[in-house]
Structures are given as C-alpha cells and as structure tokens.
Amino acid sequence: MTILGTLRVDVRQFGPLVADHLMEGITVRMKILNQTFVLFLLLTLSLAAGCGSGDDADSKTAGGQGVVAGAGAVGSKQGDMAPDFTLARLDGGELTLSDLRGKVVIVDFWDTWCPPCRVALPHLQELSETYRDDLVVVGLALGKEGPDKVRSFTKKTGLTFEMVLWNQDPELLKAFGGIQSIPTTFLIDADGVIRQKWVGGLSKATYENAVVAAINGQRTAG
Numbered sequence: 001m002t003i004l005g006t007l008r009v010d011v012r013q014f015g016p017l018v019a020d021h022l023m024e025g026i027t028v029r030m031k032i033l034n035q036t037f038v039l040f041l042l043l044t045l046s047l048a049a050g051c052g053s054g055d056d057a058d059s060k061t062a063g064g065q066g067v068v069a070g071a072g073a074v075g076s077k078q079g080d081m082a083p084d085f086t087l088a089r090l091d092g093g094e095l096t097l098s099d100l101r102g103k104v105v106i107v108d109f110w111d112t113w114c115p116p117c118r119v120a121l122p123h124l125q126e127l128s129e130t131y132r133d134d135l136v137v138v139g140l141a142l143g144k145e146g147p148d149k150v151r152s153f154t155k156k157t158g159l160t161f162e163m164v165l166w167n168q169d170p171e172l173l174k175a176f177g178g179i180q181s182i183p184t185t186f187l188i189d190a191d192g193v194i195r196q197k198w199v200g201g202l203s204k205a206t207y208e209n210a211v212v213a214a215i216n217g218q219r220t221a222g
Contacts, residue, residue, distance in 0.1 A: 050181035076177030083175035087164035119201030128161040137161035
C-alpha cells in the first residue's frame with residue numbers, strides 16, 4: 001500500500017505486474033519532486049551567496065558598522081585602504097577611485113548574467129539617489145557578455161550611477177581579495193578606508209544601514 005498525495009491506493013489489487021508498474025511510476029515522480037526541491041534550494045542559496053565559487057570567509061559579512069577611519073596598508077579587508085584603479089566609464093571617459101575621496105563610495109563587482117547581482121543593483125540605484133550628496137556608487141562590470149550587453153542591461157534596468165568596465169587585468173581582482181563570487185560589494189569611507197565588504201545580493205536595509213553609518217562618521221569627523 002502507498003500514499004500519493006491524499007489518495008490511498010492498494011496497488012496489490014491490480015496484480016503483481018501492474019502493481020510493479022504503478023510503483024515504478026510513483027518512484028519516478030517522487031524522484032522528480034525531490035530533484036525539483038533540490039534545484040529550488042540551490043537557487044535560493046545562490047541568491048544569498050552570490051554567483052561563483054570559493055570560500056572567502058573574511059568577506060561574508062552582512063551587517064555591522066565596520067571600522068573607523070585610520071587604516072594602514074592597501075588591501076581588501078575592513079580597515080585597509082581600498083586599492084586604487086582607473087577604468088573606462090561605460091558612457092565614455094575614465095574614472096579613478098581615489099578621485100572620489102571626500103565622499104562615501106560603494107564599489108560593486110557584478111555582471112549581467114548573475115541573478116544575485118540583479119537583486120542588489122536596484123537597491124544600489126535607490127541608495128545612489130537617496131544619498132546623492134554624500135554617496136557615489138560605482139558598478140564595476142566584469143563584462144563576460146561584452147560591453148554592449150552591459151550597456152543594454154543598464155539602460156533597460158534604469159541604472160544611472162557610475163558604471164565602469166573591468167579591463168580584464170587579473171591583478172585588479174587580486175587587489176580586491178580575489179573576487180570569487182559576485183556580487184562582491186565594498187563600502188569605502190570618505191578617507192578611502194574599506195568599512196564593509198559583502199558577498200551576495202542582500203537587502204536594501206543591510207546596505208543602507210552601513211552607508212548611513214559611514215556618512216554620519218564622515219560628518220562627525222568633519
């Protein structure tokens with residue numbers, strides 16, 4: 001006897017051959033249901049963990065206030081000076097990270113094919129508008145699908161914050177701790193110090209709480 005949904009069926013009444021066939025069909029259906037559940041679970045976890053692989057334990061923070069300014073060496077951890085870069089803007093010209101000193105900066109490593117990136121980007125757009133006087137958001141697109149795809153994606157989704165293209169130099173990714181998953185997002189204070197590092201598409205509140213703390217810290221210091 002077996003149970004399929006809420007229907008109780010005594011398969012033995014159909015004879016051994018039919019019963020075996022019915023049981024085989026039920027087993028196949030259960031396997032499909034199990035596989036579907038596993039895929040759903042993996043998708044849910046990927047949205048939280050980001051696209052990619054590797055274990056970057058230092059970066060998997062989701063909240064907190066970070067550290068105060070006054071860092072030393074250049075690096076990718078909280079309290080380090082953020083590595084500098086100069087990259088081509090999506091709409092022309094160049095952007096140098098150190099030129100943004102004096103404002104809080106978010107640098108978001110992302111790409112068009114990444115589902116968790118699509119979770120984070122609208123939050124960053126909203127923050128760039130709400131805190132435009134104190135915050136600069138820089139999207140750093142890896143561009144796996146090409147610059148034209150990045151342009152069409154940003155236009156379609158209404159992203160208006162600063163957007164630069166990775167120059168395919170692996171040293172840049174290494175300087176930021178070796179980007180193993182995207183989105184990887186850095187919050188940098190007005191002095192160029194990394195205050196927070198996140199991996200995965202997180203809630204707007206997670207980003208905003210840290211941004212507000214960094215802006216308030218900047219005003220207090222000023």
